[in-house]
Amino acid sequence: MNREQLIKRALERLGSEAIERLRSNLSKDRTRASNKLHDTMYYKIIGTSIEIFMTSYAITVDEGRKAGARVPKGFAKDIERWMGFKGISPQKKTIRESARAIANSIYKKGAIKRFGYKGSNFIDRAVNNVMNEFDDDLLTAWMSGLEEELNKIK
DSSP states (O other): OOHHHHHHHHHHHHHHHHHHHHHHHHHHTTOOSSSHHHHHOEEEEETTEEEEEOOTTHHHHHHOBOTTOOOOTTHHHHHHHHHHHHTOOOSSSOHHHHHHHHHHHHHHHOBOGGGTSSOOOHHHHHHHHHHHHHHHHHHHHHHTTHHHHHHHHO
């Protein structure tokens, strides 16, 4: 197997493992509700790099929403859907009233309470862990055949 093939193979393994770790972190953190974020994750190898793609609100899950930050139009509706996915049934209020109260609390305090009103940081945790594990594989793939190439230059 030549150097390019070894690098591509290492990048494929790295991309696949990164997606698995990202999905796993969502489950462990209990930030997974509808599976939309989970299901939209994929990667592409472009040259010698990996690009990871996912739905736009992944950044909000990762970094959280800061107190006082503008919430998107229809945010309370999104929270109603989230409540349904999570099986949350309000006791004293309607679902709409509860969703509005949650939206108001997020606006005032930020999200997510159990992460100290910060995000879950699921992206950095997954990618950094995978990169640390694959450093040697990528270096070995890159170095393979390098000595032969240097000898050709002489």
